[in-house]
Amino acid sequence: MSVWKRDEWKCRYCGADLSKWPDWLNLTIDHVIPKNSKNRAGSKPKGDIESTENKVTACRSCNTMRNQTAYKIPSAASFEEQIKIVFEEKKEQILQRRNDFMEFYRAHVAKQPP
Numbered sequence: 001m002s003v004w005k006r007d008e009w010k011c012r013y014c015g016a017d018l019s020k021w022p023d024w025l026n027l028t029i030d031h032v033i034p035k036n037s038k039n040r041a042g043s044k045p046k047g048d049i050e051s052t053e054n055k056v057t058a059c060r061s062c063n064t065m066r067n068q069t070a071y072k073i074p075s076a077a078s079f080e081e082q083i084k085i086v087f088e089e090k091k092e093q094i095l096q097r098r099n100d101f102m103e104f105y106r107a108h109v110a111k112q113p114p
Ligand SMILES: [Zn+2]
Pocket: 011, 012, 013, 014, 015, 016, 058, 059, 060, 061, 062, 063
């Protein structure tokens, strides 16, 4: 709840406002540095994966679209910097995938573009 409140019930990736019903049902929490990153990434995160600073509000769509591959976590960076770097990388990937889906939607589903 505190993460959602801090982020004002908005998806930190796409900016969707999820404060209204039934959009509120699509609120999720994303671990910026993934829980399994210790096993997959080159460097270990320097802080607590479960801490509030490593969590962001994400809409269900963005949380599903995030890349499942390992993120490169620079070992020299502080935990705050590591989170920031991974967040920016994820955001770029998610917005690219959203765009790819929109193009597919426009080409194959929509009679009129959104
Ligand atoms: Zn989103």
